Amino acid sequence: MTARPAGVRPLTGQLSLFELDVGEGPVEQLEARPPLPAATEVVANHDESSGRAGGNGNDPLALLAGYLTDLAAVAPAVCVPSEAELRQARDDWLRRLQAARRSQSAMTAYRIAIDDLLDWSSDHARNVFEEATIVDYLTGYQRRAQPAPATYYRRFGLLRRFVRWVSRRNGLPDPFLELEPPPKPRQEADWLTEDEFARLLVAAEHPRRQRQ
Numbered sequence: 001m002t003a004r005p006a007g008v009r010p011l012t013g014q015l016s017l018f019e020l021d022v023g024e025g026p027v028e029q030l031e032a033r034p035p036l037p038a039a040t041e042v043v044a045n046h047d048e049s050s051g052r053a054g055g056n057g058n059d060p061l062a063l064l065a066g067y068l069t070d071l072a073a074v075a076p077a078v079c080v081p082s083e084a085e086l087r088q089a090r091d092d093w094l095r096r097l098q099a100a101r102r103s104q105s106a107m108t109a110y111r112i113a114i115d116d117l118l119d120w121s122s123d124h125a126r127n128v129f130e131e132a133t134i135v136d137y138l139t140g141y142q143r144r145a146q147p148a149p150a151t152y153y154r155r156f157g158l159l160r161r162f163v164r165w166v167s168r169r170n171g172l173p174d175p176f177l178e179l180e181p182p183p184k185p186r187q188e189a190d191w192l193t194e195d196e197f198a199r200l201l202v203a204a205e206h207p208r209r210q211r212q
Helices: 027-031 039-044 046-052 060-073 083-099 104-123 131-145 149-170 194-205
Strands: none
Touching (some): 083 104, 104 131, 104 149, 131 149
16 A cells, blocks of 8 residues: 655545535434545555556645545435425425515416426426526527517526525526526616607796696
């Protein structure tokens, strides 16, 4: 067995920050996770790891690369929620909105958007926590529904808020992280035309007098 170079600290069985789901679940869930390999187990595989990194067993970088490779091999797999669990998450999300006194129209829009995404992903056997799935869903939604720009903008925002919430709660990647949102549509009704604005100024300069 190759001796550990001076200055390299032995690995322990402590959990890294990436394995902790802060604020979610009891402590027993953390204790139930498989422990990281002991230092003796990692060092025992050092010759093979250092060979993959260039064959220099005395190179600290090669040793570190071997350690990281061995740790990645035993990292716990990410568990994607099932369709039933996602439906339950939808209900939990709607209860949160209700507690926040969101309008009934907002809750209805959330339910329709989420159900449409979950139905589509179930029919196509797709994982909603992958960016490609969201892109394909939004493309198909535009093709079959042909929504107005404001409707599509709202659908994108509703799904992004819900999926991000589920991602954070379950320690899953956010598929919306790198997606650019659609441009916010201009609300034409909120703007005056140049002619309307000019007539408004004229009317302000010559207000009508009220006669008794």
